[in-house]
Amino acid sequence: MATYKKRGYKPKNKEERVELDEQNSTTAEVFSSLDEGASKTEAWVSKNQNYILGVIGVIALGVLGYLAYARFVQEPKEASAANELYYPQQYFDQALTNDESKDSLMTLALNGAEGKYGFLDIIEEYRGTKAANLANYSAGMAYLNMQNYEEAISYLEKFSSEDAVLGALAKGGIGDAFSQLNQPEDALDYYQKAIAHNTNDYTTPKYLYKAGVVALSLDQKETALGYFERLKEEFPDAKESNNIEVLIGQAKS
Template structure:
């Protein structure tokens, strides 16, 4: 057991002297070990300095190449892609307005007047923000053209934290699955859609769609929860006026 010794204490007995000698010897051994370890480390560094410098140089080169690629290649390419998208986006917007919509959706997909369509942008500028956004427009175009499998494919390749586009893309996948008669998948994506962002437009919209699909699947308690949420949190929404009738039907079936 260790004992406290006052400063300036001098060992008196033989046993105490032996303890002091042993303690000093142990301390010296520790410092010698540390010195030896430091010397070995220094020797290793000296011996392998060329290798170390090479590794550091390689890392620096990779970082510089990455930064250079972004500045010289990636950024201009991304800008070109967004410029190329302008005409295809206009076709899509005109199609949404309902003027010759099918032909315009096809032009949005495949291009026209010598300009790229969304599919060209996806193929030519893969990995760019423009290509990601083109997946959204391509998916929604296919959805409106009733090509539901392609709608699912392209909307699934789109990712965004945007408060509207994110939920609408997931809801679009849900709509496509409904048409493909895959209601369980549709419900999964409607749930993702109303959870993606809480707002007064997309949340009640996809809560209602989820409720209707849940009813079709016989999941009435789940449907009732969605409908009551619409009534309590989104009472001024269009969907709230429809919820009362459905709540009555669902409660009667429980």
């Protein structure tokens, strides 16, 4: 086995001299190989430096362009869209508490008035912004309240959010629209998506109840029972649990 030899070491015999010569030869070959590789690399870099600098320049311009777009285009666009969203949202909120004028207020929220944008204008004019995404949700819910179920589905499907409540409400809203269109299988599918989106005290009991009722109507009693029992066990204080024993009895019968 080779052993470490200090600098200036003199071999004691012929065998050690041969071993030392081999080690020196191997070391020389390694450094020679490294020098050769470095020379080839330098030559390649020298030959292709214009290409390399061009690629670096393109990447740098791309990064700077993205930063400039985000700073001087996207951010002002986001701010403007958020400001525009405030006006139709007021009409939408009023409509939820005013049954007599609900449809007219929802229409104002959708289409705007007095030179102000409605949800539909914001979706069109501010595509790609957070406000346009929220406008899809509000437009979908407006159409749902106006019993225009196909339009409700269309806009709610365009809405995307990881928010615990809004994300679940959007999926549940699609379920409600399908239910009103007498498509219970699709309704159940979206109620299940609403349940899976997030577990919380507001949306989860709501859609556990609806999923159970629809499953029961489809004669999927085992599925319905699972939803009703989960509702009873996890959310006993929710209003949806008030008559849960009756529903559990129907699912078991």
